[in-house]
Amino acid sequence: MLEFLGHFHPVIVHLPIGVLLVAIFLQWLSGKEKYRGVKPAIAPILLSGSIASIVACVTGYFLSISDDYDQSSVNWHMWMAIGVVLVSLVLYTKEVNPKVEVSKKFLSIGLVVLITVTGHFGGTLTHGSDYLSKPFFKMFSGDSVVNTAIKPVANVQEALVYDDVIKPILETKCYSCHNENKQKGKLRMDDIALLLKGGKHGKIIDVNNVDSSEMLQRLLLPTDNEKHMPPKEKPQPTESQVALLHWWISNNADFKKKVKDIQQPDKIKPVLLALQKPVIIKKQALNLPATAVEKGDEKIIQQLTKKGFVVLPVAQNTNYLMVTLTDAKKVIKKDIDLLGKLSNQIVSLKISNSTFENEAIGSLSKLSNLRKLNLANTNLTDKELPALNSLQHLQNLNLTGTKVSAQAILQLQKLKELKTMYLYQTSISKSDSLKLKTAFAKTEIDFGNYFVPLLPSDTTLVKQVPAK
Template sequence: VAEISSIVTHPFFQFLGRFHPLIVHLPIGFLIIAYIMEMVGHFDLGKNRHFRQAVPFILVAGFICSVLAAITGFLLSRGGGYELEAVSSHQWAGISTALLTLITFILRQKKTYLPLFTITVISVFVSGHLGGELTHGKGFITQGLVKKGNKSEEKIYMAEMAVYPDVISPILEANCQSCHNEAKANNQLNLQNYDAILKGGISGLVVEAGNASTSEIIRRVSLPEDDDDAMPPEGKKRLEPDEIELLKIWINSGLPKDIMVADFDPAKEMIEIIRKINVRKLANAKPVFVDVPEASPKRIEQLIQAGFSVLPIAKDYPQLQVSYFNRQDTLSQKKVNLLKAVANQVVWLDISGANITDWRFLSVLKNLVRLHLKNTSVSDDDLQYLRTDNLEHLNLFNTNVTQRSLEKISSLKKLKTLSIGETGITTENLIALKNARPNLSVNIGDKKEFLLKGAELPMPSFDLNMIFIDQPTPLKLNSSIVGVDYFYSFDASELKENWKKLDGNTITIDRSTEVNVFSKKDGWQTSRVLRHHVFYQTHKLKDVKLSPDPSEKYPGKGAASVNDNNLGSIRFDDGTWLGYEGESAEITLELNDEIAANKISLNILVDNDYWIFPPKKVGLLASNDGQNYKRIAKELQPEPQPTDENSMKTIDIDLSGETARFLKLEIANRGLCPDWHPGKGKKAWFFFNEVIVE
């Protein structure tokens, strides 16, 4: 933090920093114009040579504006929300541009002038490119040139859509990720991947599983555009009402990740909204299918009159998507003949739920790419009529197929997605199929479950508000997947195979500890580990003294911050943290009575970006009279590493039942930033707040 911290906390400097997007364009314009005028004057020996006379003045203006841009950019970056490495690259590129401009001006009479001027202009483009990536994400400039594949590959059909990657993620990508991504995470909120969304930002969680009405992301996107808290901010494209509704359904349903839309509950609500959105997508899609002539409008109208839904795959394309969805009546031979009349044009067919007695018509549908036969009577023998070589997505959910059909399914070389739950095919058969076709996505349904060999279970959850307890307390675990087993440990370093299996879904906590839990179920990968610290605060503090006082920049609530049951957030300036710049601290705790304490815990903040590091060491002394202390422990802390995440951490010291009424913590500041840090040689900060005696 050092000098930077004073800038961060002063609103005036934050105000100045916000002029950077305006000022940064001035040196770009000045330097490019100066370069063009210099080139015209240099190579045109005629009347335009006088252009060169104005170049020195423009170079000076460009240099001044470059310096102003660098200063305001520095102030803007101190507000946080940017990746340190990306900021540093852009910052040094901007400084280099300013220095090169000055050197170019000084050497304008030398032979090296024009080559140096050229390098300066190149530096302008490099700095601008890095600034664009910092603001809009990596690859911003080249995004429009990169081929993203045919629109026919977009997952705009329910049968091949998973809830998070294909419905929710595209909404966030289009509306939120330009400001909330890995490189630029405004307010430390990254909405670029599922895990980061669950983590939230400096203000806490943005999604609350099962409760959209209290989720911060829904509140923000629903506010009027002119509200200061509205997201996206004023001037940027707002989310469509349908998109907000999809977010609400996702959150209220427990934030599912890999569940397919077709097997999602409530699927009906989501499907109706997606269908409306798909109509807009199809209007702009550019699919690539086998080339066929247009079907007769008369034939299409006859199909529609017979109860089919018929739509072009895209505007002005002859390929058709045809549905006779869930009508649960007999698909008569007359209707089948109408379908066969447009067989060449049909690339997507959904006859789910229809009563069909003769399946031979499948043999003429040779251009099928997607086929949905869910809830029909199709059998192993009927499936042999398939003659298409292009089939990519097949839905056989709740049909009469058995393992005899696996050979036919295996022969479909382009098949990408197979929905095959509630059939005569066993899980073991499907695992064998999946091992033979590792890139095949297999959905077996089972209510809300999306079972794909190798899929990862969702991380368990529980009431994360339960942080401080003063008596043994049950901790109830939850999972969106039924039938999971929970394994837990109070020591994260212990090998996972040695963790204890929980009998049921409740852990009783009777001490301060970090709870580590993962879930496991046959056919799934184990979940990631849920880690949560619980403090068992059995002894209240009578008085707290700090020596010396914390920095005036970060005083927290003074001594009250040590014992107010408020761990704060990972934002160092949230008002809960006590900050010490380059100096050590001493905390003297007076208890109400003489007690036999077991452990003392100190909550600290680590944030490499703002020069905040763990202490070098922590010592503990005990006394019965507040005058005569004896040393109980002195513990060295691990050296900080560049890979350390910005987070809250707890330092625990074992008291081994030491009897005392007064306890004194000696916290040794690291002194200077480590050699690997950009602030090498500058004063390091140490931040803490809560102290818990158990």
């Protein structure tokens, strides 16, 4: 019950601030002959502001004992707030009884200062100690990269795994709730020792069983799950960032080694290379159908969820859905037929790193409303590809890591709305890629195989050629 009441603090706390500041403003205004008429309103406004301050203090105290904040900052915030209550009550007393021997001007100025300082400590608890100074210094810094963005690494192989690759991810996605001033779940992540120690539920990193690490499990939960981290209202890590965290933990979560000293699977190499250059991802919004659609059958959605599918709305206030399934050992025809029962609602489907049963891929043709389809790293072949021609509204197609040929892809020219197609890590030759670009003139095709330029700061080994 105390925790429930404490969570009303952010709602209530702004009321006394506004009310008391209005009272002080009216007090100043009433000193002018023209506005003497507002004077009777000052006392009741001050009283209501004082009462609201008391309620804010009580709920703030309940919040401080039910959540995990830095005790020093909490104490400063609390005592400043109590000061606001006391000074506002004295100012009210002075307003109703002018004989009280204390300067009204002194009380008013003191109250404004106390409100400001109290608000500052409240902001420190919520947003961090540098929430005021960060934008100020950002204005005068010559760095064109926003502080909250992850800066590119000049030479990723020479970079420190934790300091240059992993820590920036934690800084931008985790530190806001797990820092020196605020430790949600009694977890602090900006200190290595405390990161390894974990929170009130134990350790969040398990190097012996990577997939059971709570850090990764929380990240991979559906965003609408209350245990998902970071909260859905905050910026979410990308798939590449989650992959880097998994790779780091699987290599004993090392804090000192360089990237070149740690084993790098083929899947992680392009992710690491991408860190050397800031990548601007052009997100093309899906052109959803103009007409609204009825809500999908909840029973069907529950059945899909039990089978490992993640079903989420593509946006707020819409019944159109996005469906995701990764790392499935086998996707059977019945699974796709189940998706077909939501064919009107599903506009985005991702089934990656999975194996399809015979004829299962062909059943995707039932999803006539699809705008986005990701079949990366599946057993899709030329035989099944023509079935996708029935997806006339398809705008985005990802065939990365499949065994499709250029000849089969040419059969998809009937997809007139196709805007982007991803074909890297396929067997398509350079000459065939030119044919595809010509055939799909209005489609942006990504073949991968990016070239990373040699930087002046890179070291180059030069071997002397022996004399003949």
